[in-house]
Amino acid sequence: MEFLVASSIGLLTACGVYMLLRGRTFPVVIGLSLLSYAVNVFLFAMGRLQVDLPPIIRDTATGYTDPIPQALVLTAIVISFGMTALIVVLALRTYLEIGNDHVDGLSGGPTDTGEQK
Amino acid sequence: MGNWMIVPVVLPAVMAALTVLAVRHDLVLQRVFSAATVLALLAVSVALVFHAAHTGPEMYALGNWPTPFGIVLVLDRLSAMMVLLTSILAAIVWFYSAREWDKRGKHFHALFQFQLMGVNGAFLTGDFFNLFVFFEVLLIASYGLMLHGAGENRLKAGMQYIVVNLTGSSLFLIGVGLIYAVTGTLNMADLALKVPLVPDSDLALLKAGALILFLVFCIKAAMVPMHFWLPGTYANAPAPVAALFAIMTKVGAYSILRLYSLAFGGSAGDLSWLVAPYLLPAAIVTLVVGMVGVLAARQLNRMVAFAVVGSMGTMMISVSLFTPDSVAAGLYYMLHSTFAGAAMFLVADLIISRRGQYGGSLNSAPDIRQSGLIAVMFFMAAIAMASLPPLSGFLGKLQILSAARESQYAVWIWVVILGTSFLNIVGFGRAGSVLFWKSSAVEGEIQTASDQAFPKQTVIAAGMMLAMLVALTVFAGPITGYLHDTSAELFDTTDYIRAVMGADTPVAEITTVAPFAQ
Numbered sequence: 001m002e003f004l005v006a007s008s009i010g011l012l013t014a015c016g017v018y019m020l021l022r023g024r025t026f027p028v029v030i031g032l033s034l035l036s037y038a039v040n041v042f043l044f045a046m047g048r049l050q051v052d053l054p055p056i057i058r059d060t061a062t063g064y065t066d067p068i069p070q071a072l073v074l075t076a077i078v079i080s081f082g083m084t085a086l087i088v089v090l091a092l093r094t095y096l097e098i099g100n101d102h103v104d105g106l107s108g109g110p111t112d113t114g115e116q117k
Numbered sequence: 118m119g120n121w122m123i124v125p126v127v128l129p130a131v132m133a134a135l136t137v138l139a140v141r142h143d144l145v146l147q148r149v150f151s152a153a154t155v156l157a158l159l160a161v162s163v164a165l166v167f168h169a170a171h172t173g174p175e176m177y178a179l180g181n182w183p184t185p186f187g188i189v190l191v192l193d194r195l196s197a198m199m200v201l202l203t204s205i206l207a208a209i210v211w212f213y214s215a216r217e218w219d220k221r222g223k224h225f226h227a228l229f230q231f232q233l234m235g236v237n238g239a240f241l242t243g244d245f246f247n248l249f250v251f252f253e254v255l256l257i258a259s260y261g262l263m264l265h266g267a268g269e270n271r272l273k274a275g276m277q278y279i280v281v282n283l284t285g286s287s288l289f290l291i292g293v294g295l296i297y298a299v300t301g302t303l304n305m306a307d308l309a310l311k312v313p314l315v316p317d318s319d320l321a322l323l324k325a326g327a328l329i330l331f332l333v334f335c336i337k338a339a340m341v342p343m344h345f346w347l348p349g350t351y352a353n354a355p356a357p358v359a360a361l362f363a364i365m366t367k368v369g370a371y372s373i374l375r376l377y378s379l380a381f382g383g384s385a386g387d388l389s390w391l392v393a394p395y396l397l398p399a400a401i402v403t404l405v406v407g408m409v410g411v412l413a414a415r416q417l418n419r420m421v422a423f424a425v426v427g428s429m430g431t432m433m434i435s436v437s438l439f440t441p442d443s444v445a446a447g448l449y450y451m452l453h454s455t456f457a458g459a460a461m462f463l464v465a466d467l468i469i470s471r472r473g474q475y476g477g478s479l480n481s482a483p484d485i486r487q488s489g490l491i492a493v494m495f496f497m498a499a500i501a502m503a504s505l506p507p508l509s510g511f512l513g514k515l516q517i518l519s520a521a522r523e524s525q526y527a528v529w530i531w532v533v534i535l536g537t538s539f540l541n542i543v544g545f546g547r548a549g550s551v552l553f554w555k556s557s558a559v560e561g562e563i564q565t566a567s568d569q570a571f572p573k574q575t576v577i578a579a580g581m582m583l584a585m586l587v588a589l590t591v592f593a594g595p596i597t598g599y600l601h602d603t604s605a606e607l608f609d610t611t612d613y614i615r616a617v618m619g620a621d622t623p624v625a626e627i628t629t630v631a632p633f634a635q
Contacts, residue, residue: 020284025276032283039290046298069297072246076290079253083283086260090279094272103276 005045012038025091025101032087036080043073119168119175122192124161125200125237129154133230141224148215151226155208158233162201169197170599174606174616176243184617185307191243193613194603195448199240199371202452203364205585206459207233213463213578214357221266221355228265231258232361239368243617245296245330246303248372249289252337256282259365262358263350274353281346285336288329295326306617309379309610313386313625320387327381331392334376337369340396340433341403344426348410351425352418356466359418360459360582366429367451374436374444378607379614382439383627390631396437397526397633401533404430408537411544417469417477420548421461424502427537428454431504434530435517439631443520445604449597450513453589457501457510460582464498467491467579468552471571473563479548481555483563486571492553494579499545501586504538509589514538516597524633 012034019031047069055067095101132154140146169175174193178184211229219225235255242248260282264275297303299319300311315323332343339347347366351359373392381391407427414420432454435447465477468491475482485491497508504510514534521530589596606612611624 020280028280032280032287035284035287039287039294043290043294046294048298068303069294072290072293072297075246075250079250079286080283082257083253083279083286086257087276087279087283090260090264090272090276093267094276097267097272098269103280104273 001049001051005041005049009038009042009045012041023102023104025094025103028103029084029087029091033080033084036076036084040073040076040080043069043076045069119172119192120177121161121168122165122175122177122190122241123179125158125165125204126190126234126241128157128161129230129234129237133227133234136227136230137224141227144219147226148219151211151215151229154230154233155204155211158200158204158237159208162197162204165192166194166197166201166599168192169194170602174613176617184619185302185304188247189243189304189306189617190241191306191613191617192241193616194599194606195371195375196240198448198452198599198603199367200237202367202455203233203236203240206361206364206455209578209581209585210357210361210459212581213360213575214355216572216574218266218355218357222264224261225265228258228261229361231255232262234258236364236368240371243305244303245305245308245376246293249286249293252289252368253286255365255368256286259358259362262361263354265355265358271353271355274349278346278350281336285333288336289333292326292328292330292333295322295329299323299326304617305376305379306614309382309384309614310618310622310624312380312388313384317387324388324391327377327388327391328395330376331373331395334369334372335399337366338373338433339366339369339403339426339429340399341406341430344403344406347426348414348419348422351422351462352416356462356469359422359462363425363455363458363462366425367455370429370432370436370451373433374607378439378444379610382610383608383629383631384610384625389629390439393437393439393631393633396433400430400433400437401529402430403427404434404533404537406430408540408544412540414544415479417465417479417548417552418462419477420479420544421458421465421502424461424541424545425454425458427541428458428502430537431514431517431534434534435520438521438524438633440520440523441601441604441608443517443524444607445597445600446513446516446520448600448603449516449593450510452596453501453504453509453513453586456582456585456589457498457508460579460586461498461502463575463579463582464491464494467575468495471563475563479551481551481559483559483561484556485563487576488553488556490576492549494576494583495549495552497583497586499549501583503541503545505542507590508586509593510586512590512593526633 016031016035019027047066050065053063053065057064136150177190179188235251238251299322336343377392381388407423410423432447432450435443469477471485472482501508501510504514521527614624
């Protein structure tokens, strides 16, 4: 399981970083989302991987899983969700006002319909 | 009195929510709410500074959870001073914006107060996951403020600013996760106790986490090579927002100073003064890049933004030596550069708004309205940015040079600081002569929008920001005294740790000095 989790975090991060470095806003937004998923799973794994264990210590419990990373992940999910919403709206607004979707806002490249601007 | 430290966080949060919910249709009421907040913050933060100076570090446990399980706020000299700096800056920025700028978009005052909440929270918190949350609060508000009034260039720059900071937030979480995985704590004081006890096998992981966190703080503090977001953002942000953002880079600097002197400072065993070897070269390069940028900039706003990058370099050079004297000098320069940068952005806005179609480009234009008065203000702000006498920047730089004398890299530091000061003077001197002296030789007329007003209030506000520099110079003695106490408190972490973890906590002795200290 460790290998599976670790390699999936690695794959998500690699894809996220690749997309983040693209020149258009849409892949960048996707990249940021992938990166935030990777970070969420990573944070979760920082409490060590445990299966079938309660997050609360009881007298009868034989073990427990660390609840704090789970709380941290919740916070991180809420924040990254809000941020993704914001950046999608901003990307749309930028596209509508500037007329292209390059992250650096350079005009002169081909537009989406293929015609030269 | 100690319980009052929650006020700088809660008050703006409540008032911002009220502003959005109750008075969003009435600009005058929004201004009143906002003014009430900044004035109350000013009063509370003055009281907090005096309190912190008398009693030393104090802790406020949110929800009364026992440490280290709950989130704590910690008030010490450094955090009290930063909150006061924020309040003064906010009051003047409010005065500047509450006439003209806040009409250009919706919800300026609500975002402004959320921004204050985030900044104050980041300064006061004693928990580094909570620091992440407050970073996000201040960033979300800053995205809104940055895009206030919109416009093509602002949207472009805003997009880049947000992407950079979102990436930074992801890195922040990775760093926090790594540190938590190794030490099992999120409390900074508790972390300071746990770091020396980490077994050798986990040391690399902890070091990686701490350095990733350092990278994030460097993004906020605009240290090379993470400074690329700053010039575009600051140059395109609305002027009062750019002035308020002068405190944002200091949040990064504060976090570096706080976390790496407390948890990775002299008592951290193998990880002592972890960031010092990286911080000094980065700071030197930041200073050079900033000042070369001042020379190269073709726009007034970009020039000021690069000067801000450079001033962060100067300040961080001083901090990176991690000696009590150098940190005190760096803090004084930080107070100065915050006001100087803010004043320069406000003055630049006064100039640009009067130049009509010529805008901020550094080409000669016909005489502007009130050119005499504005020229004097520009001259004063430029003196401050270049750290020339008689204003406080000179005192700050002098203290930094004197504190660096004993470092083994003293020659480098002296050459770079003095050399870049010269570049700065040339850059601002050239800008001033192009903007004000050559204007009389230019024929033509400035066309401004017919309904554009040039309210006195904005000139007065910019003047108040300059007056802060004068005050910083006049009261340099008491302020430097306070800063030396602050820096002593940062280096002797015992009081801080005991304030948070309980009075009888055994605290490791400070055993190592910073690598470049002698």
